[in-house]
Amino acid sequence: MTSPNHNEDPRLADLLEVIFKFAAGDLTARGTLSDDESALDGVMAGINILGEELEANVAGNKQAQEASLESENRLRTVLESVQAGIVIIDPEAHRIVDVNSFAVRMIGAPKESIIGAVCHKFICPAEWDQCPVTNLHQTVDNSERVLLTATGERRDIIKTVTAIQLGGRSHLLESFIDVTERKRTEEALRANEESYRQLFESSRDALMTLAPPSWRFTSANQATLELFGAASTAAFTELGPWKVSPERQPDGRSSDEKAQEMIATAMREGKNFFEWEHQRLDGSPFPADVLLTRMDVGGEVFLQATVRDITERKRAEQALSESEALLRTIFDSVQDGILLAEVQSQKFIMVNDSICRMLGYSRDELLELGVEDIHPEKDVGNVVLQMARLAKNEISLAPNLPVKRKDGTVFHADINGTTIQVKGISFLVGVFRDITERQRAEQAEELASxxxxxxxxxxxxxxxxxxxxxxxxxxxxxxxxxxxxxxxxxxxxxxxxxxxxxxxxxxxxxxxxxxxxxxxxxxxxxxxxxxxxxxxxxxxxxxxxxxxxxxxxxxxxxxxxxxxxxxxxxxxxxxxxxxxxxxxxxxxxxxxxxxxxxxxxxxxxxxxxxxxxxxxxx
Missing domain, CATH: 3.30.70.270 (Reverse transcriptase/Diguanylate cyclase domain)
Known part of the structure; x- marks a missing residue:
């Protein structure tokens, strides 16, 4: 490129830099529509100045004509390199007299079929009868319009129109960029935001958002207000997690300190699920499941908290725990020995204290054994047969079976049995009653009889x-x-x-x-x-x-x-x-x-x- 004419408009150097950045794609970064509009403004300003320079050079001498040719070449270079569709229109006939390659690609038709066509065939087809640009001194800045491609596809564009002088005549220069995908993305985003808002508001779980750096609540749904007893969203969003928690958590830690730790974990790992002791605004505490989820939306980072009151579940768990403790106490306090064995493997999975004392094993030792290990070897066949009959509920009592202690001594027991099903697995519950004393009594009774x-x-x-x-x-x-x-x-x-x-x-x-x-x-x-x-x-x-x-x-x-x-x-x-x-x-x-x-x-x-x-x- 030759050195610029010393008579160039002093704005040209700066604007050329803007134009060539746009041409290189630097100003088409993915952003909002306003970003594209600003870039388009810069392009148009530069083109206008080039047009003015070209027009000014037309009337001069040979040197001026050479400068004019140079300006025209520079204008053509810009038109072809810029990342926007550009057409030059005869304002009287509304016909396209020139078009750059970018516009050709956007329209999807050969350049020769575009030049000479009525501009509304492709650009703003709805305005064919009533074109709003009738005054050559009127400009249109960053107007949202429609481009109709050669295949009939409608594309959303942002268009800028300005008047330029070419060859001693006024022309309209229209520059436009395709924003179809961006608009679709924005519409989808708006739809998603609306769906999220509807789900947020209608959720039966308490949902709220927290934002850094204060980590106070920034929004809350109706379920949140009802759960915590807040009068309004405005009142609730003045608070932070530690304000709706007791001073200390059940583990003794400060709620403030622990809340910051839970937040940090969620930010680092993307989510954090935990149990938390919350407190309503009237001071009444309640246990809750809390899920903190990191959200990255529009360059902003925040947390969504899902809080579910688990008071009833905790009560049920407490009742179950107390019931299990009671059953365990009963299980271990009965005089009869009790074994729970898996039917297929015949391995013991639960034993009570009485059977441990009866057999002379510790609980851990007995849980390593199975049915065959606690009966004399010569009697195992009959014992296994009787256990199978108990498991099939063919009998409920296997009387007078020999049982072997850890030290090898043998005693006899009556074994009551029944089967239970747990998650599809069959277990045999065996209740052992040592009949040694009864046998002695019977023997004594027999002798006396x-x-x-x-x-x-x-x-x-x-x-x-x-x-x-x-x-x-x-x-x-x-x-x-x-x-x-x-x-x-x-x-x-x-x-x-x-x-x-x-x-x-x-x-x-x-x-x-x-x-x-x-x-x-x-x-x-x-x-x-x-x-x-x-x-x-x-x-x-x-x-x-x-x-x-x-x-x-x-x-x-x-x-x-x-x-x-x-x-x-x-x-x-x-x-x-x-x-x-x-x-x-x-x-x-x-x-x-x-x-x-x-x-x-x-x-x-x-x-x-x-x-x-x-x-x-x-």
């Missing part, structure tokens, strides 16, 4: 059995019969062979009766050489058959009394049936006794059934 010589149930246990059978008979309306048996001439045996021989015969006869008895029958030693046999669900006819078979067997059976000697004996048996022949337990026994007496009176070695006539012979 047995005859020392014969090991048959004794006189006392006989009456217990008979009472139970009478109750069962009354409930199910089924008969029960009673055999009362006595050894014939037993005194003679004792006198002849001695008491040891008599004991041997009593023992041998006891064993024989047990062998002959059915599974449900009860054989008892009533006293001396007398025996009682309880026959459940047996009528008089069947009882007579059983008694006769027993009598005959005894008669055939020799009894070893020691020293290689064998002795034969006979027995007499009385038979009675309830309820046909008695209405009460005592009457029932008495009837059998009378029948036995009748058998002996009748010659011994026989079976006699009770008859009502026998009662008169008592």
């Amino acid at each position: 047995r005859d020392g010589l014969t090991n048959l149930y004794n006189h006392r246990r006989f009456y217990s059995f008979l009472k139970d059978e009478i109750i069962r008979t009354q409930r199910f309306n089924r008969p029960v019969s009673l055999l009362m048996l006595d050894i014939d001439h037993f005194k003679r045996v004792n006198d002849t062979y001695g008491h040891q021989a008599g004991d041997a015969i009593i023992k041998g006869l006891s064993d024989l009766q047990v062998q002959q008895a059915r599974t449900v029958d009860r054989v008892c030693r009533y006293g001396g050489e007398e025996f009682m046999v309880i026959l459940p669900e047996t009528d008089a006819t069947m009882a007579m058959q059983i008694a006769e078979r027993l009598r005959a067997t005894v008669e055939r059976q020799p009894f070893d009394i020691g020293g290689g000697m064998m002795v034969r004996i006979t027995v007499s048996i009385g038979v009675a049936t309830y309820p046909q022949q008695a209405n009460a337990l005592e009457e029932f026994v008495k009837a059998a006794d009378l029948a036995l007496y009748a058998a002996k009176e009748g010659g011994r070695n026989r079976v006699t059934r009770y008859e009502a006539a026998m009662a008169g012979k008592d």
Whole structure:
């Protein structure tokens, strides 16, 4: 480029700098529409001065004509390099006489089809009939208009119109820039802001914003005012977070200090979720969940706070905690041992203190074990089978299972079990009751109920059995019969062979009766050489058959009394049936006794059934 003419307008140097910055894109930074308007103003001012310079140089001498050519070239250079569409219009015909390359690209048509066209074909098509620019001295600055491209697409533009002199005639120079995308962005932003505002105001959660550096509240929705008891947004926005909090938080820290820390975390990490003790304006405290979210909008940074009152949740948590503590106390204080095992793995996941004491393990040790670890190896198969039946609810009690302590000793327990479902996983709750003491008591009871010589149930246990059978008979309306048996001439045996021989015969006869008895029958030693046999669900006819078979067997059976000697004996048996022949337990026994007496009176070695006539012979 040649040196500028010394007669140039002194404004030209500065304006050329503006023009070429615009041409280089320096003034098209992404900003508001006003930024584009300012840049466009600079371009137009520079072009106008170049136009004036060009016009002034036209009338001079050869040197002036050369300067004019130089000015024209400079104008063309600017028109082609500037980042804006420029058209030069004949104001009388409203036709385009020149256009720069940027405008060609914006319109999307060949340059030759643009030049000569009516300007309103492309620029401001709605103004074809009534163009507002009719005065060549009238300018239009930064007016929002529409550009119609060759494909029919409507684009938003900002247009500036000014009059220039070219070739001795006045022309209109229109410069415009495309702001379609920017307007769309701004409209979307406004729509988003409106949507945000609507969501902000309608949210059931308390929403508020805080801005640096004071971090006071700058806005609040209606839910916030209701939550904190504020009369208005204006009143609330005079406060900061520490003003709606007690002096100290539950951890003892200052609310002011801790609030600043929470804010700093949110600014650094983008968000911060935490529990906070808030305080209403009337001084009443309440717990809250707080979410601080960093917001970057339009170059401004602030925080949005979402506050949710969790008073009810805290109460529920407290109630649950107290309930769990109570259940844990009960769980650990019951005397029975309790285990919770996962059904599939059979591993323990919860144990109480009683089972720990019962097995001799610490809680942590026991939680490392499973079902198979607390039972003798030889019994594991049966135990696993019983646990499976409990898990399937086929049974509710697995009785008398062997359980192995940590030291290897074994005790027996009744195990009650049930299954529960937690989040789709099956668990077996096992309740262990150590039956060691019960077994000892039962053994002691058994010993007390047995005859020392014969090991048959004794006189006392006989009456217990008979009472139970009478109750069962009354409930199910089924008969029960009673055999009362006595050894014939037993005194003679004792006198002849001695008491040891008599004991041997009593023992041998006891064993024989047990062998002959059915599974449900009860054989008892009533006293001396007398025996009682309880026959459940047996009528008089069947009882007579059983008694006769027993009598005959005894008669055939020799009894070893020691020293290689064998002795034969006979027995007499009385038979009675309830309820046909008695209405009460005592009457029932008495009837059998009378029948036995009748058998002996009748010659011994026989079976006699009770008859009502026998009662008169008592």
